Amino acid sequence: MPDQLIFGMEVVLNGLMAGVLYALVALGFVLIYKASGIFNYAQGVMALFAAMTLVGMMEGRVPFSHLINAIFGTEIHHFGWHLPGLAAVLLTMLIMVALAWIVNQLIFRHLVNQEPIILFMATIGLAYFLEGFGDMMWGSDIKKLDVGLPQGINLMIDETTFNIFGYGFFIDNLDLVATGVAALLVVALVIFAQYSKQGRAMRAVADDHQAALSVGISLNFIWVMVWSLAGFVALVAGIMWGTKSGVQFSLSLIALKALPVLMLGGFTSIPGAIVGGLIIGVGEKLFEFTVGPLVGGATENWFAYVLALLFLVFRPQGLFGEKIIERV
Amino acid sequence: MLDASEGYTTEDGRKIGGVVMEMKNITLRFGGVVAIKDISFDIRQGEIRAIIGPNGAGKSSMLNVISGFYHPQEGEVWYQGTRRPPMKPYQVAQQGIARTFQNIALFEGMTVLDNVMTGRMRQMKAGLFAQAIWKGRAEREEVANREVVEKVIDFLEIQHIRKTPVGRLPYGLKKRVELARALAAEPSILLLDEPMAGMNVEEKEDMSRFILDVNDEFGTTIALIEHDMGVVMDLSDRVVVMDYGKKIGDGTPDEVRNNQDVIDAYLGVAHD
Numbered sequence: 001m002p003d004q005l006i007f008g009m010e011v012v013l014n015g016l017m018a019g020v021l022y023a024l025v026a027l028g029f030v031l032i033y034k035a036s037g038i039f040n041y042a043q044g045v046m047a048l049f050a051a052m053t054l055v056g057m058m059e060g061r062v063p064f065s066h067l068i069n070a071i072f073g074t075e076i077h078h079f080g081w082h083l084p085g086l087a088a089v090l091l092t093m094l095i096m097v098a099l100a101w102i103v104n105q106l107i108f109r110h111l112v113n114q115e116p117i118i119l120f121m122a123t124i125g126l127a128y129f130l131e132g133f134g135d136m137m138w139g140s141d142i143k144k145l146d147v148g149l150p151q152g153i154n155l156m157i158d159e160t161t162f163n164i165f166g167y168g169f170f171i172d173n174l175d176l177v178a179t180g181v182a183a184l185l186v187v188a189l190v191i192f193a194q195y196s197k198q199g200r201a202m203r204a205v206a207d208d209h210q211a212a213l214s215v216g217i218s219l220n221f222i223w224v225m226v227w228s229l230a231g232f233v234a235l236v237a238g239i240m241w242g243t244k245s246g247v248q249f250s251l252s253l254i255a256l257k258a259l260p261v262l263m264l265g266g267f268t269s270i271p272g273a274i275v276g277g278l279i280i281g282v283g284e285k286l287f288e289f290t291v292g293p294l295v296g297g298a299t300e301n302w303f304a305y306v307l308a309l310l311f312l313v314f315r316p317q318g319l320f321g322e323k324i325i326e327r328v
Numbered sequence: 329m330l331d332a333s334e335g336y337t338t339e340d341g342r343k344i345g346g347v348v349m350e351m352k353n354i355t356l357r358f359g360g361v362v363a364i365k366d367i368s369f370d371i372r373q374g375e376i377r378a379i380i381g382p383n384g385a386g387k388s389s390m391l392n393v394i395s396g397f398y399h400p401q402e403g404e405v406w407y408q409g410t411r412r413p414p415m416k417p418y419q420v421a422q423q424g425i426a427r428t429f430q431n432i433a434l435f436e437g438m439t440v441l442d443n444v445m446t447g448r449m450r451q452m453k454a455g456l457f458a459q460a461i462w463k464g465r466a467e468r469e470e471v472a473n474r475e476v477v478e479k480v481i482d483f484l485e486i487q488h489i490r491k492t493p494v495g496r497l498p499y500g501l502k503k504r505v506e507l508a509r510a511l512a513a514e515p516s517i518l519l520l521d522e523p524m525a526g527m528n529v530e531e532k533e534d535m536s537r538f539i540l541d542v543n544d545e546f547g548t549t550i551a552l553i554e555h556d557m558g559v560v561m562d563l564s565d566r567v568v569v570m571d572y573g574k575k576i577g578d579g580t581p582d583e584v585r586n587n588q589d590v591i592d593a594y595l596g597v598a599h600d
Contacts (some may be wrong), residue, residue: 038431052556126447181396189418193548195470196466197449197452197466197469197470200438200445201446201449203435203437203438203442204438204446206437207435207436207438208433208435208436210397210429210433211429211433212435212446213416213417213418213435213448214395214417214421214426214427214429214433214514215426215446215447215449215509215513216418216419216421216422216449217417217418217446218452219418221530245409261441273582299333302491303508
């Protein structure tokens with residue numbers, strides 16, 4: 001087999017893995033959009049906040065330590081204890097639920113029946129607030145996150161492929177874990193949304209507030225539930241990305257990469273988020289591999305956006321989005 | 329006049345029971361506009377109770393007071409023998425008062441089956457976590473509720489569109505799906521806001537038949553608002569007539585038909 005082809009296969013595989021991580025972020029967007037009609041600009045920042053909180057918990061950092069030190073002239077930074085990964089994850093999830101409740105109480109319950117664009121603006125505000133708040137709470141240094149997920153080259157795949165092709169593929173263990181987690185998450189979310197009472201209520205609320213009230217659904221409960229779910233997905237994405245490239249501000253920018261994923265997959269489709277993520281992941285890696293050398297490289301920066309643009313022109317509802325039907 | 333505790337027997341021989349809901353001196357204002365002025369009436373077990381009146385009489389406002397969408401400034405709502413504190417619409421629905429809307433409020437993106445299933449919300453008790461892990465009780469509950477829903481769907485003859493997204497249905501069928509969703513809740517009172525609005529004669533006849541059948545088959549108490557006088561007189565056991573937010577008549581269709589105030593309100597009075 002020619003070297004180029006084998007190398008190409010490795011590129012595709014790595015693209016799939018990257019795509020899964022994009023899909024994870026996109027999932028959070030789709031969830032909130034489906035359930036409340038809000039495009040949540042803050043999803044990326046929520047992932048960052050979740051990852052920061054997780055690190056803070058694990059290392060026993062004192063929240064707001066910089067602020068406290070600056071005001072009182074003290075020198076406290078750590079409580080002096082360390083939490084195991086799982087306990088810290090659970091605690092962080094509790095904080096994300098609390099955040100969901102606060103966000104609903106302070107912002108969204110006051111914006112019932114408002115235009116989508118107003119809700120969108122509110123999430124932009126939320127994003128900037130949360131970004132600053134997270135920095136103030138945990139500091140803006142680049143943090144290392146290690147909850148005990150396997151990392152580094154997968155030797156089994158390396159050896160097997162070496163025996164077959166005479167060339168070992170480099171696949172990161174973390175990417176494999178992320179793939180498994182994402183698959184599990186999607187199956188669980190789809191079943192929940194389609195076949196459970198709360199999932200049905202969630203879809204009902206997204207569709208028509210008044211009708212939802214008239215069958216006995218509490219809007220506030222559903223909204224807190226939806227934001228908690230989005231917080232959970234943000235936490236998972238935060239763990240994966242944070243482990244991969246450190247917990248830092250740029251984590252919130254991966255949300256931008258989720259936008260083209262959503263345009264491809266459709267804003268309302270959970271499977272769409274996955275397929276969209278995979279297409280973008282594989283697409284940008286393959287494009288870089290094949291066309292990149294001809295145009296001087298760095299195509300990964302713009303490939304996804306150009307693809308999204310093409311979709312906007314020819315298929316605005318995305319691959320799996322609900323076709324908009326309007327009776328006149 | 330009717331006795332407050334005893335029921336009565338209708339012309340066609342149906343036994344009507346005691347008072348389920350009583351509105352006492354309800355007044356509702358929007359700023360300076362008085363939508364409902366000091367109105368009292370009751371709804372009895374198993375009857376079809378109509379609220380009629382010209383445009384802007386306050387009929388829909390009255391229905392919204394009953395279903396908790398509006399809260400009156402004065403007056404009391406009594407439900408099943410106790411005074412009801414001010415409630416949110418979803419709490420009223422959980423108490424067993426189901427409703428339909430004048431301009432239809434369905435979940436357009438969901439299938440007919442899913443729409444009707446949402447009507448069962450108050451009967452499904454399994455908590456969030458039981459639902460999330462999808463085991464035991466939640467599953468049994470889903471199956472049991474699905475049976476009721478299928479029965480309602482059969483009853484209203486919408487089996488053929490069970491899996492169709494509601495957004496694709498014509499107007500008349502949407503109205504029927506909305507009725508199905510309300511009926512699936514097995515309500516103690518079913519509120520219908522202009523169930524025949526915008527329908528052609530054939531659709532109206534169908535809808536009338538369904539309303540009578542529902543009342544007959546399940547003994548459901550029904551309170552409805554309707555514009556079409558002919559329909560109302562045929563369907564209902566007792567009628568409240570409203571005009572400019574005031575009650576101008578209350579009684580059987582025959583009594584109301586011969587009430588001079590009602591005739592004036594509908595046909596106008598000569599100013600001489």
